[in-house]
Amino acid sequence: MLLERLRLVNFRNFDSITQLFSSGVNVFYGENGSGKTSLLEALCLFSLGRSFRGGTVKHLVATGHPFFQAQLSLAPGAPLSTTELVAVGDHQNQLKFSVDGNIARVSEVVNHLPMQLLCANSFQMLESGAAHRRHLLDWGCFFFERAFIRTWQRFCHVLKQRNRWLKSMGPGHLHQRALAVWDREFLGCGTLVDEARRRYYALFIPALEEALLRFLPQFRFDCAYVPGWGEMGLEGALKTRFERDRMLGYTSVGPHRGDIDILVGGVPAKQVLSRGQIKLFVCATLVARAEVLVRHSQRACLILVDDVAAELDRHSLARLLDDLLALGSQVVLTSIEPLAESKGGLRGDTGWQSMVEVPLRAVQWA
DSSP, X not given: OEEEEEEEXXXXXXXXXXXXXXXXXXXXXXXXXXXXXXXXXXXXXHHHSSOTTOSOGGGGBOTTOSEEEEEEXXXXXXXXXXXXXXXEEETTSOEEXXXXXXXXXXXXXXXXXXXXXXXXXXXXXXXXXXXXXXXXXXXXXXXHXXXXXXXXXXXXXXXXXXXXXXXXXXXXXXXXXXXXXXXXXXXXXXXXXXXXXXXXXXHHHHHHHHHHHHHOTTOOEEEEEEOSSOTTOHHHHHHHTHHHHHHHTSOOSSXXXXXXXXXETTEEGGGTSOHHHHHHHHHHHHHHHHHHHHHHHOOXXXXXXXXXXXXXXXXXXXXXXXXXXXXXXXXXXXESSOTTXXXXXXXXXXXXXXXXXXXXXXXXXX
């Protein structure tokens, strides 16, 4: 499906606005405070179920109003019926979704239009903890395996219960036998999560390696999937770590500790790459995930990039735009200035005759 129209009411600094989108590349440019990032933030509610900028739902509601509403109109490849996705949030921090008028869970909404976002927070993929790299895998698992979301939710429930037992129990075999019930569930769900991640990893890494050759050809990257436990396997790791986990009060091994090691010459990539090069690495992962989705599931992906020209030189920006164009996906970009003028006139380099550039001004969105 394609994003056709976004309507916002009482969202951030938008009283009421309706924005149409082309099926190709959409560029929204303007000065700071003109609403560029907020536009992407509204779109991402339907991908993340929350704001990527942090904060609570009530912070999304325009001042002086009790609620906001964001409505997406999605159209299939042919002019058939249109799907309507609606998000409503209020000052009580409640966020509710619906699809064609029917109440829906976040997972049901996300499945209608796969989205990928590149923003300032995306640097955390290399600079912060493993959770951001696990998301690379889990995003793909969600779209490739129908049962993954239920398996992951079950695993999170079991993990919570196991941690509760670990916090409350003292030494003794009776407690350990009781915990064994949750250990069996943990092992079963955890194994399924790990297997799904390995299957997607096998698809994703070759595409990432190809993208890195285009974006950062001067570096040799070594990536390795880390399941979240040692070579002894999950069952052995649970037994070995039992006493330590009991003392800590939480489970220290399992899929919730999974990661992807990303090295350059045997050194963590974040210690080698510059800020601009880290952005190029993140760009490569975005392109790779989109390529895998199109190649193996025939589903298009909506690409969102906030402040696309930031931290990139003219040559790197042109390379990114060319790769996004080659995906054949619908793209929404924001920029301080038109890309036809940015970095010396990129449109001439990339040949984006179909690129639609829309100016935003704060007065229009007040």
